[in-house]
Amino acid sequence: MLYRILALTLTILFASPMTAPLNASQAEQATEETLTNQSIVDLHELGFGEDVVIEKIRNTNCAFDVDIDNLKSLKDAGVSSAIISEMINAASSTKNKRTKEDPNDPLSAHESGIYSYTTSQEQTTLKKIEPSRYNQKKTGGFMKSALTYGAVKAKSKGILTGTQARLVLDSEPIFYFYFDATESSLSTQGQGQMAGQSTYTNPGEFILAEFTVKKKKQHRELVLGRIGAWGSMETGATGDDIHPFDYEEVSDGIFKVTTREPLPDGEYCFYYAGTTTPIYGFWGGGDQVFDFSVRSR
Numbered sequence: 001m002l003y004r005i006l007a008l009t010l011t012i013l014f015a016s017p018m019t020a021p022l023n024a025s026q027a028e029q030a031t032e033e034t035l036t037n038q039s040i041v042d043l044h045e046l047g048f049g050e051d052v053v054i055e056k057i058r059n060t061n062c063a064f065d066v067d068i069d070n071l072k073s074l075k076d077a078g079v080s081s082a083i084i085s086e087m088i089n090a091a092s093s094t095k096n097k098r099t100k101e102d103p104n105d106p107l108s109a110h111e112s113g114i115y116s117y118t119t120s121q122e123q124t125t126l127k128k129i130e131p132s133r134y135n136q137k138k139t140g141g142f143m144k145s146a147l148t149y150g151a152v153k154a155k156s157k158g159i160l161t162g163t164q165a166r167l168v169l170d171s172e173p174i175f176y177f178y179f180d181a182t183e184s185s186l187s188t189q190g191q192g193q194m195a196g197q198s199t200y201t202n203p204g205e206f207i208l209a210e211f212t213v214k215k216k217k218q219h220r221e222l223v224l225g226r227i228g229a230w231g232s233m234e235t236g237a238t239g240d241d242i243h244p245f246d247y248e249e250v251s252d253g254i255f256k257v258t259t260r261e262p263l264p265d266g267e268y269c270f271y272y273a274g275t276t277t278p279i280y281g282f283w284g285g286g287d288q289v290f291d292f293s294v295r296s297r
Contacts, residue, residue, distance in 0.1 A: 033060055033061065034060070034061040034062065034063050035056070035057060035060050035061065035062045035063070035064070036062075036063055036064065036065075037064055037065055037070055037073070037074060037087075040053065040057075040064075040074065040079055040083060040087065041074070041077045041079065043056065044077065044078055044079050044083070045077075050080055050082050050083055053083050053086075054082065054083060054086045057083075057086050057087060057090050058086070058090075062087070062090040062091065064087045064088075064090060064091040065091075066084075066087055066088045066091045071084060074087070103126065104124050104125055104126045105126075106126060106176050106250070106254070106256070107250065107251050107254065110126070110128075110176075110178045111128070111178070112178050112179060112180040113128050113129070113177075113178055114128070114129045114175055114176075114177055114178075114270055114290045115127060115128050115129065115175065115176045115177075115178065116129060116167060116169055116173060116174070116175055116292065117173075117174040117175065117176055118169065118170075118173075118174075126176065127167070129167060129175075129270075129290045129291075129292060130290075131288040131289065131290050132160055132165075132269075132288070132289055132290075132291050133287050133288055133289075134158040134159055134160060134287045134289070155223050155225070156223070156224045156225045157221045157222060157223055157224060158221070158222045158224050158287070158289070159219050159220070159221055160211070160219060160220045160222075160289070160291065161218070161219050162218065162219065162220070163213050163214075163215055163218060163219070163220060163267070164267065164293050165267060165268075165269075165291040165292045165293045167291075167292040167293065168292070168293045168294075168295050169292055169293070169294055169295075170294065170295070170296070171262040171263050171264070171265075171294055171296055172258075172259065172262050172263070173258075173259065173263070173292070173294070174256065174257070174258055175256075175257040175258075175270075176254060176255065176256055176257070177202075177203045177206075177247070177254070177255040177257060178253060178254055179200070179201055179202070179253040179254075179255070180253055200272060202247070202249070202255060203245070203247040203255050203257050204247065205272065205273050206270045206271065206272060206273060207242060207270070207271055207272075207273050208242065208243045208244075208245050208259070208268060208269075208270055209222055209241050209242055209243070209268065209269060209271065210240070210241050210242075210243060210266050210267065210268050211266070211267040211268065211269065211291075212241075213266070213267055220267050220291075222241070222269065222271075222289070223241060243259060243260075243261075243263060243268070244259075244260045244261075245257055245258060245259045245260060246258055246259075246260060263294045264294070265294055265295055265296055266293075266294055267291065267292075267293055267294075268291065268292055268293070268294060269289035269290055269291040269292070270289065270290040271288070271289040271290070272288075
């Protein structure tokens with residue numbers, strides 16, 4: 001304890017504006033130094049005033065813990081509110097600097113969207129999945145459904161050109177959803193929504209579905225809805241086309257998404273559960289999907 005206090009005292013004296021400029025060795029020592037909560041308590045117990053401690057915080061690397069329990073401990077130790085406020089600002093600045101420097105950190109700030117999270121040789125990569133738009137939508141079996149009075153259901157399908165997505169993942173993919181309630185965010189990308197439809201705020205409002213690959217036609221198909229007897233309607237993919245997933249909010253507006261079971265090799269996508277709303281027998285709403293391929297490795 002005495003050694004730490006002496007070291008802090010010497011550092012303060014060297015760093016004080018009243019002393020001569022630091023030499024190279026002293027400058028390197030100041031650069032490597034990191035202040036912690038205990039450092040601040042020690043400085044307070046040494047009798048340094050608020051102005052000196054705040055100046056020290058502003059000119060030194062900091063690694064403060066500023067959760068509720070630690071703030072209470074600082075207050076109980078007699079650290080002033082002004083110094084605690086400066087510590088909170090420093091902790092926030094350190095976090096923002098870290099997130100800007102590490103775009104592959106899932107807890108950092110990212111542009112709204114869906115990202116895949118992969119690891120390879122102890123390296124992690126967070127890659128944004130750019131949405132794809134249906135080249136066309138078609139309704140199959142409409143006349144047959146009408147002639148059989150709905151006994152045979154007509155299907156609405158979304159068509160994507162190509163038999164494979166650009167992004168290839170393994171059978172147990174991990175995703176991160178970033179929501180930001182702004183006009184152009186993931187929360188409001190439901191193109192063509194009707195008045196009164198809500199925005200999207202969590203992954204539970206999305207569906208993970210599997211495409212049917214048509215190799216001869218060189219495209220992928222996804223059933224978006226069905227019209228049955230007496231105009232009854234079903235929206236979204238059904239049955240084996242849907243794959244359940246779990247999600248948890250790991251930070252404000254950031255959700256980690258994992259599949260409940262390994263995905264078989266195939267073509268998949270996330271799409272908004274509310275964007276295939278039938279309107280007078282035709283499917284309106286959005287035409288975007290976040291597509292990816294799964295290949296065993």
